[in-house]
Amino acid sequence: MEYEIREVLRGENFFKFRGKELEEARRILKKEKFIRGVKGGKEVFVYGNGSNRELFKRLRKIINYGREVKYISPEPLKIEEEKRERLSELKSLFSRIQEVLEDRKEIEVYFYEILKDVKMKSKNGFEGRYIQKYYKFYILLKGEKNGDLIQIGSGRNSKKFSEFEKSYRKFVREYRKLPGRKGLPYKKNILFILSPLSAFSLFDSLIYRFFKGSDVVQKVSFLFDKLNEKIFNEKICILNDPSDEKLTNSRPFDDEGTLTRKFYLVKDGIIGGFLLNRENANILGIKPNGCAYFLPKMGMMWENYHNIKIKGGKDSIKILEDYILLRDSYFDISPSGEFVITCPLAYIFKRGKKMGYVKSFQISGNVFHILSKNLEFISREKENFGNFVVPFIGFKDVKFI
C-alpha cells in the first residue's frame, strides 16, 4: 500500500480588545494528522490525532471502499526546521496595542497570531516540512455614526501594526468630518471605484467561483473551455505566488506534497491557468501546480490559491475627479457571473475631494463585463491584505438597486 502522512500542529493565539480593555484571550493548539492510503488504485483517508498504528489500522479497514485514482506522485523535497516562538513573546506587542487603544472605547481590535507547523512524508521518499507564522489585525470601528467592519490589514510581523495604527487614525479623522447622505448621487455613467479592500472581495469570489480545478473539470465553471482565451480586459493580470515571503500564505509544497509554483491565472486578460490538485490536473492532461488543500471539514482534497497579486496600472488614484469609492463591500456572484455588491460604506468624490459618504446600498452587474468592456481604471497604488495584493479598480455601467 502506498501512503502519505501529513501532520499539522496548528497554534492560534487570539486576543480581542474593546477600547483598551482585553475582552477575550485564547490559545488553541491542535494536532492533526491525516493519512492518504492508496492500494490497488483505491484511495481513502483517515484523519485524527491518534497514533500512526491506530490510524493505519483504520485505514486498512476502509480501504476497500475507496475509489480508483490515478495521479502523478510528488517529487522528493527537504525543508529545514525553524524554531517555534513562545507565547510570552507576545507580551511586548500586547502592551503596545493597549497603549494605542487608550481612551478609544468605540473600537474593537482583533489580533490573531497563527502558527502552522506542517510535516509530510510519503512511502515513495517524499519528506517535507514548513512552518507558517503570521499575524492578523482587524479593527472594528463602532459608534453612533456606524457599525461597519473596517479591516485595516494583516502581515507577517508585528512591525506592521504601526502602519495599521497610522491608517486607522487617518481614517477616523477623515470619517468624522464628513457629512452623511441619504441617497446615492447615481447617474448612468458614474464611475464606481472599488477600494483595494472591496477589490479583494471581488477577486476572491471570482477565483473561488471560476478557477477551481474541480469546477473546471465538471464544467460548472463557465471558464472550463476558455484556457488561453481572452476573457478579461488586457489590463487584468492575476498572479498566484506561493513563494513571496512577505505574504502570509507562502508554502513550498501543497497538501499532496506537490511543489508549489508561481503562475498566472489571468495574464493580459487571457486565461492562463486554474488551481489544480493532482487528480484534476491529470484529468485535464496538464501538470499539477501545487494548489491542493485538504479540507478536514469536508474530508476531501480541495483546491485553493496561495497568495494573489493583481497587477496595478500606470496611473495614480489621485488623478480621478468625480467618482464613488466603495470602501468596504461584499460580492455575491452567481455561477453565470451575475453579482450583487452590498456596500455598507461609500465615499462621494467631486473634483478629487471627498465630499461625503453614503451607507448601505447595493449594485448589480456581471463580473465578466466589469472586468472587460466596462473596466475603466486600475490604480498604481496597491494594498496588501496578508495573502492578497490588490489595487483600486474602476468600472461603469452597473445597475443601482
Next chain:
Amino acid sequence: MENWKDILYKEIKRLKNTLYSDVRLDEREELKISFEKEVIKSVVQEKSIIGGVRVYKSSGYGFASFSNYGEIRDALKNAVYLADFYRGEKIKFKEMEKVEGDFTYPSRNPPSRFKIQDKFEFIKNCIEEIFENKFIIGISGTYLETKFKRLFTNTEESLILQQREEIIFYMQIFAGKKDLREKYLVYYAGRDFKEFKNSINVQIKKAKDYLSELIKSPRIKTGIYDVVIDPYLAGVFAHEAVGHLSEADIVFKNKSMEKIFYIGRKIGNKLISIVDDGRNVKNLGGYFYDDEGVKPEKVYILKEGEIYGRLHSRESAAIMGENPNGHGKCVQASFPPIVRMSCTYIEPGREDKESLISSLKNGLYIEGNMGGWTEIETFCFYPLRVWKVEKGKIKHPLRQVILKGNVFETLKNIEGISKDFIMQGIDCGKGGQAPLPVSYGGPYLLIKNMKVCGE
C-alpha cells in the same frame, strides 16, 4: 470517558481559587464520504480527543485547548496565564445548580448502527439517479456522520456527559446549458439514518423535475415584489435575520445594537411572534444542557411584534444583569462557548397556504434556501425554488434570484401567516464555529414589498 471523568474532576479542583472555570472534553468519531463529478471522491474516518479549559479571574477569560492527557496541565497553566492579562472589574456570575448525570440523545436509527457499505451504496445510487437528468453537469457534496461524547465539569462541581449522533448531508447540483449555469441544493441534518434516506430520495426527485423546468425558464427583472415564502425559508428568516440579533453577546458588545434591538421595541406587526426553545431533545437543535451546564429555556424573542427577550450564555447574562437561559454553546471543545440559538421558529397563524398565494396578483412563491448572510439589519438569502404567481395562480419556475432587504422593514411587511408549521434540522456558523446543529422552522408567510434581485 469514565477515566476522563476522574481526571477532569481532579484537575478542575486546581482552579478552585479562580472566579469561575470550566473544562470541556470531546471524544469524536466521524465518517465523511465526499463526492464530486460522478464519483465518490473520498472516504475519511476521523477519531479524535480534544478539550478546552476556560478560566475567569476578573473581567474576561483565558482559554487554552489540549488534545491528550499529557497536555492538560499545560492547558490549565496557559488559561490561567491568559486570564491574568485582564484588568477590568470582576464579572458577577449567577450561581447555578450543581448538575451530575449522563444523557443520551434519542434516535430510532442512529447512523452508527448501519454499515459503511450501506452509506456508500446509498450515496452511489443518489449520484447515479441525479445524473439521469441530462441538464445536470456537476455535483459536489459530503455525507458527514458524527458520533460524539462531551464531558463538562466546572468549579461548581457539575459533571455532565452528553452523547449524540448526527448526520449532515449536502449535495450541490449544477445544471447547465451553453453558458447558462444554475445551482441547487439537497440537504439533510438530523439523527436518524432511515429518515435521512427517505428525505434525500424525495429531494432528489424534486431536484430532477425542477431543474428540467428551470433551465428553460426566464429570469425575473430586479424589483420589488409581494411574495409568499415556505416554512423553510421562514425558518431561515427567523434564525438568520432575527435570531442572531437576539444573541446577547451581539447586543452587549455593540453599543449601536443596544439602540436598535432593545426589549420593548416594536419591530413587526402584531401577527408575528418568534421563539427559541431548545427543550425538546427530539429536535436536532434541542439539548438537555448547554455547554455551560445550564438547562435551555423557552425564550420569546419577539412577541406580537415586540422585542421580548434575548438569548444568554452565563457570561452575557452576568454582564447584562439578567438570568442565563441555556444558550452557551461551542461547536467543539477546542472553542470557548458563545451565545447560540437552539430551535428557532415563527409561531403559526390562522390562514392557510392557498389563501396566501391566491392573494398575490403579480408576485412570487418561494421555497427553501441555499444560503445567505445577515449583517446587523441587512439580510441576503438565496432561495432554492422560485415560481411566478399571476392572479393568485402559480405559473412557472424562475431562474435563481437573491432576496435582499432590511430586517425591520421586512418584519413590518409580513401581512399573512399560515397555520401550517414545519421544523427542520440545519447547521449554523458563528465566530468561526461551524457546523453547530440547530433547528428552525415556521409557517408560510405573505411578505409585501420584498426586494428581489434577478436579471
